[in-house]
Amino acid sequence: MRRVSLEAEVVEVSEPKVITARGAERTIMEATISDGTGQIKLVLWDDKIVELRPGDRVAISGGAVTSFKGEWRLNVSRGGSIERLKGQETI
Numbered sequence: 001m002r003r004v005s006l007e008a009e010v011v012e013v014s015e016p017k018v019i020t021a022r023g024a025e026r027t028i029m030e031a032t033i034s035d036g037t038g039q040i041k042l043v044l045w046d047d048k049i050v051e052l053r054p055g056d057r058v059a060i061s062g063g064a065v066t067s068f069k070g071e072w073r074l075n076v077s078r079g080g081s082i083e084r085l086k087g088q089e090t091i
Helices: none
Strands: 004-013 017-021 024-034 039-045 057-068 071-076 081-084
Touching: 004 039
Parallel strands: 039 071
Antiparallel strands: 004 024, 004 057, 017 024, 024 039, 057 071, 057 081
């Protein structure tokens, strides 16, 4: 599913890590977010990686939902964006 937009609260954040994807080194950061109806793993790629903390509210647009190792993930990479809400600066 592409072009996903939603507002959610950050529940948990992992440290960024370097992986090899499609033969190239990429940096990803994973977080768990909740919109009140459920939770999903959020994956930020390369230049979309921003500092997030539990409790932050974010607006995501242009995300893509994929399945990786049986787990649903919301990816924000090329064409997607993430923005902090409620007076927090735009990312």
